[in-house]
Amino acid sequence: SDQTSGQDSRPTRVMVIGGDGYCGWATSLHLSNKNYEVAIVDNLVRRHFDHQLGLDSLTPISSIHDRIRRWRSITEKDINLYIGDVCDFEFLAEAFTSFKPDAVVHFGEQRSAPYSMIDRSRAVYTQQNNVLGTLNVLFAIKEFSEDCHLVKLGTMGEYGTPNIDIEEGYITITHNGRTDTLPYPKQASSFYHLSKVHDSNNIAFTCKAWGIRATDLNQGVVYGVRTAETEMHEELYNRFDYDGVFGTALNRFCVQAAVGHPLTVYGKGGQTRGYLDIRDTVQCVELAIANPANRGEFRVFNQFTEQFSVNQLASLVTKAGEKLGIEVQTISVPNPRVEAEEHYYNAKHTKLIELGLQPHLLSDSLLDSLLNVAVQFKDRVDTKQIMPSVSWRKIGVKPKTVSA
Amino acid sequence: SDQTSGQDSRPTRVMVIGGDGYCGWATSLHLSNKNYEVAIVDNLVRRHFDHQLGLDSLTPISSIHDRIRRWRSITEKDINLYIGDVCDFEFLAEAFTSFKPDAVVHFGEQRSAPYSMIDRSRAVYTQQNNVLGTLNVLFAIKEFSEDCHLVKLGTMGEYGTPNIDIEEGYITITHNGRTDTLPYPKQASSFYHLSKVHDSNNIAFTCKAWGIRATDLNQGVVYGVRTAETEMHEELYNRFDYDGVFGTALNRFCVQAAVGHPLTVYGKGGQTRGYLDIRDTVQCVELAIANPANRGEFRVFNQFTEQFSVNQLASLVTKAGEKLGIEVQTISVPNPRVEAEEHYYNAKHTKLIELGLQPHLLSDSLLDSLLNVAVQFKDRVDTKQIMPSVSWRKIGVKPKTVSA
Ligand SMILES: NC(=O)c1ccc[n+]([C@@H]2O[C@H](COP(=O)([O-])OP(=O)(O)OC[C@H]3O[C@@H](n4cnc5c(N)ncnc54)[C@H](O)[C@@H]3O)[C@@H](O)[C@H]2O)c1
Numbered sequence: 122s123d124q125t126s127g128q129d130s131r132p133t134r135v136m137v138i139g140g141d142g143y144c145g146w147a148t149s150l151h152l153s154n155k156n157y158e159v160a161i162v163d164n165l166v167r168r169h170f171d172h173q174l175g176l177d178s179l180t181p182i183s184s185i186h187d188r189i190r191r192w193r194s195i196t197e198k199d200i201n202l203y204i205g206d207v208c209d210f211e212f213l214a215e216a217f218t219s220f221k222p223d224a225v226v227h228f229g230e231q232r233s234a235p236y237s238m239i240d241r242s243r244a245v246y247t248q249q250n251n252v253l254g255t256l257n258v259l260f261a262i263k264e265f266s267e268d269c270h271l272v273k274l275g276t277m278g279e280y281g282t283p284n285i286d287i288e289e290g291y292i293t294i295t296h297n298g299r300t301d302t303l304p305y306p307k308q309a310s311s312f313y314h315l316s317k318v319h320d321s322n323n324i325a326f327t328c329k330a331w332g333i334r335a336t337d338l339n340q341g342v343v344y345g346v347r348t349a350e351t352e353m354h355e356e357l358y359n360r361f362d363y364d365g366v367f368g369t370a371l372n373r374f375c376v377q378a379a380v381g382h383p384l385t386v387y388g389k390g391g392q393t394r395g396y397l398d399i400r401d402t403v404q405c406v407e408l409a410i411a412n413p414a415n416r417g418e419f420r421v422f423n424q425f426t427e428q429f430s431v432n433q434l435a436s437l438v439t440k441a442g443e444k445l446g447i448e449v450q451t452i453s454v455p456n457p458r459v460e461a462e463e464h465y466y467n468a469k470h471t472k473l474i475e476l477g478l479q480p481h482l483l484s485d486s487l488l489d490s491l492l493n494v495a496v497q498f499k500d501r502v503d504t505k506q507i508m509p510s511v512s513w514r515k516i517g518v519k520p521k522t523v524s525a
Numbered sequence: 526s527d528q529t530s531g532q533d534s535r536p537t538r539v540m541v542i543g544g545d546g547y548c549g550w551a552t553s554l555h556l557s558n559k560n561y562e563v564a565i566v567d568n569l570v571r572r573h574f575d576h577q578l579g580l581d582s583l584t585p586i587s588s589i590h591d592r593i594r595r596w597r598s599i600t601e602k603d604i605n606l607y608i609g610d611v612c613d614f615e616f617l618a619e620a621f622t623s624f625k626p627d628a629v630v631h632f633g634e635q636r637s638a639p640y641s642m643i644d645r646s647r648a649v650y651t652q653q654n655n656v657l658g659t660l661n662v663l664f665a666i667k668e669f670s671e672d673c674h675l676v677k678l679g680t681m682g683e684y685g686t687p688n689i690d691i692e693e694g695y696i697t698i699t700h701n702g703r704t705d706t707l708p709y710p711k712q713a714s715s716f717y718h719l720s721k722v723h724d725s726n727n728i729a730f731t732c733k734a735w736g737i738r739a740t741d742l743n744q745g746v747v748y749g750v751r752t753a754e755t756e757m758h759e760e761l762y763n764r765f766d767y768d769g770v771f772g773t774a775l776n777r778f779c780v781q782a783a784v785g786h787p788l789t790v791y792g793k794g795g796q797t798r799g800y801l802d803i804r805d806t807v808q809c810v811e812l813a814i815a816n817p818a819n820r821g822e823f824r825v826f827n828q829f830t831e832q833f834s835v836n837q838l839a840s841l842v843t844k845a846g847e848k849l850g851i852e853v854q855t856i857s858v859p860n861p862r863v864e865a866e867e868h869y870y871n872a873k874h875t876k877l878i879e880l881g882l883q884p885h886l887l888s889d890s891l892l893d894s895l896l897n898v899a900v901q902f903k904d905r906v907d908t909k910q911i912m913p914s915v916s917w918r919k920i921g922v923k924p925k926t927v928s929a
Pocket residue numbers: 138139140141142143144145162163164165166167168205206207208227228229230231232250254274275276277340341342343344369
């Protein structure tokens with residue numbers, strides 16, 4: 122009864138919160154290229170984390186200002202830029218009232234599980250930044266753009282690794298002779314992943330109470346760096362994280378292979394997750410925007426294309442290395458996380474396919490979008506950053522400082 | 526495998542966070558009376574809310590300093606007092622290292638659903654205060670008192686009103702031929718209730734990752750004001766909230782009956798919830814402390830004794846009024862909340878009974894602990910505060926100001 126049909130007119134104005142980040146930058150260019158009017162909202166805190174922790178993207182990346190200038194000079198398309206923090210409601214209100222979005226894609230969170238497990242203050246920062254920032258976005262939509270569609274990035278990690286199939290957001294349960302369809306139980310395993318569960322619960326409530334229209338994209342692990350737009354010029358290059366804090370497994374393995382470092386499998390390597398190519402991230406987000414949720418609907422999509430265990434990834438990278446004449450070793454390192462290392466995993470992911478997603482498969486991308494890039498930039502690799510540096514069990518209350 | 530057996534020695538030192546509040550004050554006195562060494566930690570923000578909103582307890586309450594002095598003069602028992610905010614980690618660390626608790630009972634949160642729905646800044650405050658405060662408590666336990674048992678107050682409102690039986694924290698689900706026991710799905714319906722869901726998820730993770738021992742008490746709506754200890758002297762009186770922001774349904778109905786105001790049923794009145802007497806709150810908390818969770822165990826108890834619909838409460842108060850010669854009317858007012866007004870509700874609550882809880886039933890308490898108190902203090906009632914003043918749907922981003 123809260124639901125009315127989707128918007129009649131095609132959404133055209135898209136605010137991309139976190140548009141200077143890895144997924145956000147690729148998405149902003151993709152949407153701009155498809156003639157959406159794009160505004161990036163970002164406080165650039167991700168670049169600040171890199172400075173503070175002494176990390177850097179494998180690929181050299183330009184400032185957001187140079188990126189946007191270069192995009193304009195190549196395509197004659199403008200991208201609006203609002204630099205500020207979504208936790209600052211005055212700033213966010215100003216961005217909303219001046220840009221008037223039809224859709225908001227919210228990537229703007231602290232997104233690293235290890236970062237959230239460095240020390241107490243980073244754990245607290247992660248939940249504060251993510252949960253309160255998202256609350257502000259919800260209030261801004263309610264107040265200034267009631268009909269605006271929120272496309273929110275969640276993570277497959279919200280589900281954990283239950284011993285039953287993972288559904289897309291909801292599960293129908295029959296219990297003591299009665300049946301109901303309820304939110305799928307969540308078992309997140311870092312303060313970062315937990316922040317996403319909190320967000321999902323908050324958003325679901327506002328859909329019901331205020332009629333917000335929202336799509337929660339429970340994204341798998343994204344890999345790769347190349348998208349059609351970022352390839353147009355080196356000033357448009359996307360970031361490529363390989364370090365122990367921000368690097369995701371597959372990116373890190375490719376860098377390790379490129380520099381002759383053994384692939385570091387955490388523990389037994391049976392940890393299985395959903396993965397997707399960055400080219401599919403931008404496709405999925407566009408599909409969600411083009412097919413908005415109804416008023417009052419809290420729609421959940423599992424956004425990934427293939428499942429792999431860590432051991433499977435290691436063996437794929439080893440084989441790809443052979444084609445390039447690189448000999449790749451694999452070692453097991455003590456698992457810094459608290460997680461099951463052998464478990465059942467079967468997660469559904471049909472809803473985005475039904476909307477038209479055409480997946481890029483890892484077997485086709487591994488060399489081009491990953492290993493070759495790693496080889497190309499291998500002189501920029503800081504091998505000190507490759508090993509895990511954060512322990513789930515040893516996190517303490519004292520601020521962890523970093524030296525050169 | 527994370528679990529080891531409970532503590533051998535009886536826990537004796539109990540830190541009560543939020544010990545100046547309604548449940549916390551009654552619990553602190555009860556535990557002190559039972560010869561536990563008690564420390565109250567409270568930033569007194571609840572009294573500050575009352576000042577800011579122009580509200581007051583029906584019963585006159587003394588300052589925390591006078592309360593503790595009076596308790597000492599009557600019983601020769603000391604209660605330690607730490608005034609400060611659990612969101613301030615430096616303060617909390619100091620309280621932990623100086624008091625060295627065996628158990629922490631955490632009542633110290635913003636606990637009103639309507640308060641969390643007043644305006645944006647109170648919504649954000651509620652989640653910030655509750656979620657980040659609890660994170661700090663978890664870090665303090667990990668760092669300073671690894672073996673300490675966390676007894677955390679949650680709410681039955683975390684579950685919402687599913688169309689199946691509500692279990693105590695977990696539910697066994699068979700799905701596509703496989704079975705797992707998973708956290709019970711939550712459907713909270715205010716920013717306050719959501720903050721409790723976030724807390725539960727955060728605590729469950731730290732039990733698994735750090736071996737924290739925790740009991741989550743999903744408490745029903747508490748009623749009544751009298752406990753054995755608070756009756757000893759008027760300076761020990763507990764607070765009694767009846768206003769539209771902090772008053773819970775039953776307390777408010779009794780005050781309405783006492784002043785000749787019709788009982789205000791929100792909407793259809795079929796809303797059914799679990800209720801318990803404040804004397805059972807203190808009993809339940811003591812039972813939880815005396816029977817600690819194991820290391821790594823996240824134990825969930827549903828803490829209430831009887832279920833009532835709002836209409837049932839209204840009719841019980843009407844009948845009790847008759848006995849006192851008070852004629853009681855009931856009216857329906859537009860529901861300020863977004864909630865089902867007719868629904869299935871069957872929540873399990875056997876675990877505390879198994880530990881020895883001996884419930885006080887509403888039929889026995891209604892006159893003594895409620896209606897008579899309301900009549901005794903009826904001259905203190907501010908009838909302006911009786912009607913709901915906060916709307917779930919109309920909450921906005923502008924700070925809501927209060928005038929006299
Ligand atoms: N990269 C992945 O594999 C992956 C997987 C699943 C989900 N996600 C989710 O997708 C989103 C984007 O991830 P990413 O890899 O691009 O991360 P990223 O760190 O590269 O980008 C996030 C961007 O958000 C900005 N930001 C953070 N907090 C902000 C705030 N308070 N105000 C304004 N801007 C803020 C940062 O400056 C950064 O530019 C995140 O929400 C992440 O949780 C990513």
